[in-house]
Amino acid sequence: MTTQQPYDLAGIGIGPANLSLAALAHTQPGLTAAWYEQRPAFHWHPGLLIEGATLQVPFLADLVTLADPTNPWSFLNYLRHHQRLYPFYLSERFHSPRAEYDDYCRWVSRGLPSLRFGHHVDAVRWDAAQGLFGIDYTRLGPDGEAEAVGRAHARNLAIGIGTAPHIPGPLRPLAERPVVPVIHSADYLDHRERLLAAAHITVIGSGQSGAEVFLDLLRHRPPGRERLHWITRTPAFAPMEYSKLGLEHFTPDYTRYFHALPEQRRDELVARQWQLHKAIDHQTLADIHDELYRHSIGGGWPDVVLTPGVSVRTAGRIGTTQVELHLDHAEQGERSRLVTEAVVMATGYRERPLDPLLAALDPLLHRDAAGRITVDERYRLGLDREVTGSVYVLNAERHTHGVGAPDLGLVAHRSATILNSVTGEERYRLPERSAFTTFGLRPGGGGEETPGGGAAGAGAGAGGQRQGARRVSV
Template identity: 70%
Template sequence: MTARTDRPTPETDQPHDLVGIGIGPFNLSLAALTHGLPTPITATFYDQRPAFHWHPGLLIDGASLQVPFLADLVTLADPTSPWTLLNYLRTRDRLFPFYFAERFHIQRAEYDAYCRWVSQQLPSLHFNHQVDAIRWNPQHAHFEVDFTQLDPHGEAEALGRAHTRNIALGIGTEPHIPEPLKPLTDTGTVPVIHSADYLHHRQQLLEAEHITVIGSGQSGAEIFLDLLRARPTGHEKLHWLARTPAFAPMEYSKLGLEHFTPDYTRYFHALPEAVRDQLVPHQWQLHKGIDHDTITAIHDELYRRTLHGGWPDATLTPGVTVRTAGRLANTRIELHLEHTQQGTRTRLTTDAVVLATGYRERPLDPILDSLGTHLRRDTAGRPRIDHHHRLDLDPTITGNIYVQNAERHTHGVGAPDLGLAAWRSATILNHLTGTTPYPLPQRTAFTTFGLTQNTGIPAQNPVLVPLIRGN
């Protein structure tokens, strides 16, 4: 492996305007909108994976997005972009079938294929590039981004360095396993699968005598339904456990959905830190509930299995926490359960477990290690992030580091929502360029989320005070 390249080349003799790290839907949205800027900027995006794939382990047949198709990569910022979902369908001669299907929510597999189509055409994207470190070069007033180029087998092939004035971090989330369930990850021959890998191990799970699904969100519901449909009537042998007090529907009322508007994001960002921290856990039904169609399909399938008498061998129990978990002779799993409301405890023995326990934001500290002393934090030690989605850095660093889907603590439940992807990308590009290539609406919700100070008059667009210096 050669030394890291740091010589001037046609690509590096001038720093980039933007380097994106990670190519998930959010940075892919940013790349697509960057490609359409009237005044071009130099931008490049890196991802260590060999190609774009969006949650491949959860592309269950028939599973749909929980947002309308207009929440593609670009439409809500620029419906004239060549990278809209509708244009993708046009290039596939599928506009008329889509029109007659009358579906506002597309299947996840179709969204994945659409994003891959975009990713294959944008020249600024570089897969098989693993970013290793970010540093600030005070002498030249730009960031240095060290990366390793990987071969098709994921092995290091060459080292490189990019220079840039601005960075967009879109490193995404990672599967989360609660502490009491972590012993299950070392269960020998017993299959314990996080929902992120469900399809890769589906057949192995179906061969188990008894299966337990843990988690009450959309993924848990879809996996339970898929397993239920695949098991013989009367011999389902399924358990579905959830901490929530009910298998609750997603809040999908029209006014409830306005929590995923820029208006609410601005309102939430302006709240005191302590208030924001109190709000997020109580808003779980806005983003962790189950859509009505899935709940209906589960009930319909269970009901169908009672038509000839008897009940399906499927147990659905909410309000349950797993206190501890472990192996039984390396062939089975024992879960120690507690019912929150009853205060009762019991044990459940099972042959396979699916952990539909969600995702957490990947920590930014490892990749920002060299910038640690320059990064300003809140009272909980989390990065402070301003309303332009920039990290709050001390004034000695004149470049910007924007973040995508790492700001739920500052911007609320809409941070991971696909419906705000184009708006956030446009916000970043408007700020980065100092112009308005993507005019954004001043008002996006009928709900007024707060009052202006002193007057008591409802404010549609409260004035926000930036957390860090303006550029």
């Protein structure tokens, strides 16, 4: 078992959230840090890097720019490094292709010496005698086999283990024994050719991923013989709220306002705000309609069925080549049966639970009325006073910070807030105001002291216990 000097900050998981934190930490003098990830290299949603798909956030929502435009790990510096600044400039792009964002993040990950890929974190515990967190890990070989065990120590932790594909209960038995292709959209490209060979395909779910998968299938099925179904529980194939004032829900101002609300009110808001982050980009909807229209040229309607307001009640296999879905229509109160040869579940993602990783810390964790771990304004878990270090969470705080928690446009601000807290200094000067909207009646809308929702020093680390799907999940 290997040991080393304690780090100021150790991260667990390397997705865009922790990669942003590592990139901003890299330029900070005197700060020692390391990040651990079980995968052998960085990849961002590889199964959904469909040709032509773009990010739903502007290129400025990279890992660092909205906190530090001069940081060497910016997207613009990535373009410069690859001698692509002028082509990007002349293309007049504001939204980058998804594949380019993935390549940008991999470029950053290859340049940061603090990243430890191929390391599976087995356990985390608090060592009160040393005042340090202990991180037990297993170093993995090229094929994922265990090669060695080790232990690191850190004064603070940053946990960004991301989300996992969600498979609804009725479809779980089919996905676990996929004789017929029943796959989550996260694995779409790995199974694309097999899906296209199926006689009939059903897409379930009407978020951006479902729309992109449906559009890609539609573009590659012959007109008049598309044989596609697209169903969703939502009452419509709804456009995402993308007005400029609507997007102010993805600002630090709104995050502070939301965090200051009572727990019950926060839960009610998250449930109502699905169209801010679970709906479909306007251009994607337009592209789907254009493609359907193209397939109708010649006088025939495409062999396509798009039905909202439908949920899957039960599902089962018919032999080895078909699946039957038993459907409920919410508004009609009717039921029907759909037989298909392949299913793509664009049913979203769920936050990976922190409890298994933090089992040794469980007696020290604070929880809310619903049993969830509390998170303060600075993204710190609520811990008993005997724990002098901090545990920060990234993209596991929607219940406390709102719909912007997984949004790429807020990753740099969150990272800067965490680093200010870790260092106890205002290493990154964060905006006192970021939205024209004032979200509450009191000045700042949520208990802040400056007009418009800006809390002076809200991102600074002067002590005290304060703290991706719109859009694109991290």
